[in-house]
Amino acid sequence: MNMLARKLIAKEFYLNRWLIAGSTLAGLAGLLVAAGGEMRFNIGMVTWLTTIVAFGVVLAMLGIATERKERALQFVLSLPLSPGDYVRIKLLGLLLCFFVPWAILSTGAVVLIGVMPGLPDGLLPFAVLLCGFMLANFSLVLCGALHTASEGLMTLVIIVTNMNVTLFIFLIGGIESLNFHLHAPAPVWNNAFWTVLAAEIATLAVTLSLPYFVAARRRDFN
């Protein structure tokens, strides 16, 4: 990675620092509430989940769509880089910005399930898949934002990715071989788990590589 790429990635962290810190704190607060007992667990985990999903959407909106809309993109493109470089650096920069709170909050959730008395460890595969889903879902928003300058299309991407959360939980809930072990005293890492995880990794691979092959190769950049 060259010096300019490092500076631009550092710029993403600087400009989004309050969002990153605020989201991490809000997610941790959710986990803290969840640790308060069985009744509070659901409220805390909904806060945790909503925080991570909303953080991803806002990060992509501020980092790409708003930068373009408010014409700061022109300033960035006046720097010694090509539009292709911009796409690659932006993708990596925002992914890292998301990754830090996501990693902290995902680890927190997994640890919480592991140590909290009364919670079956059978929940762990589900938690891991949910965390993987949120990373893949963010990469989908990021990919959409890098490919469209249209506010309408961007809104559609956000609506779809928000609906995905409910859809994912609903679908996972419908997979009997995963659902069956939710209340087991030990986690069960069966084929269904690995299949869903592979689908998440494939989604990540596609959505993260698409900008390299499409957005970064556009002939015209405005």
Place this chain on the structure above:
Amino acid sequence: MTATKHIEMHAVRKAFRFFTLEDLTLELGPGQIMGFVGPNGAGKSTSIRLMTGLLTPDAGEVRVLGHSMPREQAVAKRDIGFVSDDMRLFAHATLGWHMQFVASIYPGWDAKYAQTLVKRFNLRPEQNVSGLSSGEHAKAVLLLALARRPRLLILDEPTSGLDPVARHEVLSEFMDVLRDEDRSILFSSHNTVDVERISDRISFIDRGRLIDSSDKEDFLERWRRIQLQLPAGTTVPDLPHVVSRVVDGQFVTLTTNRFSQDLLAFLGSNVRDVHRMSLEEIFVANVMHHRETRGQ
């Protein structure tokens, strides 16, 4: 040895759905300020986006500082300072942060000069960009481009948001840049007063075509308005290089783009007055003449 041209555009074409930039050929040498003048929608910003590598030409060649654009734009932009009137800085960062950010990218950043500009433009580095007025913002963007000490400044309507005093300050800075003979400026504007003040070369563009390009002095010397008073019953024959003719009874006003003493001698005692034209008058007459010629 011939010095590398800072901008070379040859037979460039770029088509959009409702607009086509056609056959644009343009050159800017080291040490020159070129005023790039055209009405709104003429193709100035499109041309500039081609120069900065943000657009790829459909045909023709664009070279900037010897680099082929857009392929080598990352290298070329190390020596280009690009500013446009709709360029914005990051609203939630301070001007000081932007200065540090740009300084960390450009080894040629002149910190002393940047401080001088901060004072001259009456800016406050600790202020958030969101709190700057539009004039202050325009000056901040210019500061960030000027303090890089680029060999080529490409400025797309840089003075459009500025009041007359700020415009004066900024234009003076442009003149300072040119003290170094290896630096050059391409300055796009429809404000002909600014262009006339600082440019030594001028190119007129209209409806996607370059209609004229020459030294400023050449334009000012070539173009004249000649007022005639004709004897009753006589007319002026068709003359070459007369781009417009307005008849009001026995009074006729001719506009020529090739003024010469021979023309005056031909018109003889009918000439009542000869006016030098301002750049704005030349620009308007030039545009109207080319539109008539092309039947637009």
